[in-house]
Amino acid sequence: MGISNSLRAGVQASLFCLLGFALGAQGQTILIKDARILTLGDQGTLENGDLLVRDGKILQIAEELGDVAAELIIDGRGKVVTPGLIAPSSELGLTEIGAAASTNDGAVVEQSIGAAFDPVVAFNARSTLIPFNRAGGLTRAIVLPASEEKIFAGQGFAIKLTGEFDSVTDRQLVQKVYFGEYGAQLAGGSRAMAFTQLESALQQAKEYSDNRDQIRRGQWRELDFTLDDLEALQPVLRGEQRLLVSADRASDILQLLTLADTYQIRPIIIGAAEGWMVADQLAKARVPVVVDVLGNTPDAFEKLGARMDNAALLHKAGVTVAISGPGYAGSHNSYLSRQAAGNAVAYGLPFEEGVRSVTANVAEIFGIDGGVLAPGGAAELVVWSGDPLEVTSFAELVLIDGKPQSLVNRSTRLRDRYLHPKAGTGHGYKN
Amino acid sequence: MRLSWKVVKSPQRRWHCPLVMWGALMASVVLTACGGEDKETHSDGPDFARLGDFPSTYQPDEAAPVLIRGATVLTGTGEKLLNTDLLLKEGKIAAIGDNLKAPKKGLVVEGAGKWVTPGIIDVHSHLGDYPAPSIESSQDGNEMTSPNTAQVWAEHSVWTQDPQFALALAGGVTTLQILPGSANLFGGRGITLKNVPGRSVQDMKFPGAPYGLKMACGENPKRVYGGKGSLPSTRMGNVAGYRQAWIDAAAYKEKWENYHINGGDAPDRDLQMETLAGVLNGDILVHNHCYRGEEMAIMMDIAREFDFQISTFHHAVEAYKVADLLAKNNVCAAMWADWWGFKHEAFDMTEANIAIVDQAKACAMIHSDSAVGIQHLNEETAKAMVAGQRAGFEIQPRHAVTWMTRNPARALGIDDVTGTLEKGKMADVVVWSSNPFSVYAKAEQVFIDGVLMYDRNNPARQPHSDFELGILDADGERLPEGGER
8 A cells, every 4th residue: 555645665564654653543634545436325436536534434535636635645546445344244252262162152051031132241342353354354243142042042233343342333233043954953853843933932022012011010821932032022023123034945035034024024034045046035025135155065955055156146136135254264254255255246246236245235234334435424444455355455454433443463463473483482572 | 163073184194106205204105006006005015005905996088188278377386377388188288388289189278368277186175074965964074982093084984976076176176185074183094086076985086196194183182082081181181192002003013014024923904003004104194183383393293203204284273383393394284364263273373374384485285174165275375375475475376376286286195196287297277267366266177187077168067966966956956057056
């Protein structure tokens, strides 16, 4: 990245200097000049545009802003600017090491709680996963609970990847529930039971809503769910909170569409490996999907129809598609959603839609901020070294609320310590 | 996380068919092989490797010559050749150069705009042993019944109809090693396969390739057996387990060597000891699942103690910390581009891992350990290359390609016959739609021994396994014609 100020000193050095300079700055004015800007909003794509940031907001985006006074001017030639990436499904801040139970707060066992489980208070903004994913261009994420016993996992929330203690942006954003093979396993061995549990929960949540006082006083029949769980499902019933349901098999997806229609709820299907087989029905029901593009192996009987062009076919049918990081890489590599999106584009998804699937579509589906670049909006963006979906590109500058974020993380720290590994004690004294 | 795999695996190696024999190697097994038929070779010692017991029955189809014309060629020897022709004939690379004459009868691939590389080699896969779909009865990769199961052979679990083989082929993978999992200190033998359809695993076996022995450091064995209240329950328990086994194997080997020289009553055969003795005499290559720098250093000392060579540390998330030691000991490291954090020993990840190991002059490579990752090893290599460039190293595609071709061939002991585009080598070749170090690049044609085994533009040359017939659609295949797998 070229930086038009006195800090210029070669690519590597300039980046570090930039960070040193920028991190302390408040209310900074930043001008990005002559970049390809994918606003994903009303202004579309500017092939050679300027973008001005002031006081945390985007002030202007235009073909040519001319000479503007700015503390930081970035030469955007050859660079691409996009909104920051948003992970549609993660456990960021709820996990540190997968196989270290003490570092995981996403799921509970042997508890009565289901839909009411809300892990937001367990969120750890100082998790090592956050700076690493941020350096990969991820600025926001949906954080979801998981479940090992009940089909209802509980409440998901949204975060910004600033690493600040106040970085939770949306609480009780979405309810997570399992259907398909895993849901069947949790429900006792059959999809039919998982479906029954899901439907009963909605039914009884409605019953609870209609008869709250009597139920609370104990003057009602015994219900199958705790009152806390039924309370937690009220926003889902009212259509205020989306229900994120895992399902891969085409027939499972259709059952969920019927259920959603009956109860007038707003589902998001996560998985949807065979979504392409029912793409028209998904589109008609206006139900969006979160797909793992790289999950093209028929590694379960519910995924026999898995294929690389699933996202492209879904989009073509009119379904709103969000793309997650590769399932096998987990939350630690959530930012790899962009590699997945690149593959989706290689297999037929239009390029801009590919970018949208890891930014704007995620924001739209979950109803959160971010995902587009527009004057007046938050300056939450990434300056990429090139094509944002290309594996050889990388984030050169990440802004959240107009502030340049540190791109240093354990990966870069360890790299710099061991760049030329050798015998001796020296490494122990390197920062 | 399911312990089956991420958690489980490991490799190491030894060579055979070695062009380059690094390391001290003793051995002597004159493997006929390397492209020839398997035989019970072993001119001057007992036959511990027993390559002849389940001999390869792989036979490439007859194929007319192929001329790939005017492509950008990454040879896998460090060169990038522009506008270059490649002639494949009788299963071998016949010529590389300018203006090669088109064969009278044969296939001409117009290479303008295309890139050509050696076939990708994945040193670490479980296809067939953990096939798709994954169900209770398909978990055939980890004999989790004893910390030492050196007597089991991964090939005996391979379900050749695993539909994931064809997916890997579409990703340009022509050769892969199937390894047992990493639950055990000694997981068993690995097997190197050509990525071709087979009715039996023997139909897929890479002729002459040496066997691997899967070993595992760290968390997995101690968790599995510690959880059962038996040794090992600690890393130090792991090490005691390795050393005792090598002591036993050395005695077994000596007993058989004495018999070989002096005659008399033949000692009893022991399958477990046979595999370990095959390592000690250099016929079987050690593939060692090992994440931590400390543990790699210890394993290399154990190899010195018992006078064997470790081929490769697999997963090797901390290989960069000991890259100089790897170079000194001629041990390869097989790594991911950026996978981390699923367990503590995978916590100290740096994306520059492969590049740092490579720059320290050790033998570095990408590997998958994943039915998804194996389809995208070119992308994974690209990320590792860029991480190296960002670390300040001068690494270009012509060099980085060796991380997915020549170096894994070396780790498997087959680098004298495949892994590079050189005259006389097996015609294992991928024609890419563009620069393979791009997310948009696709393998368009994949040749194995000169035979067009995959053609993206011709469904008739796209293999599909028995499993895919009549699935989802009784009259069709798993995916409709033209479906992108």
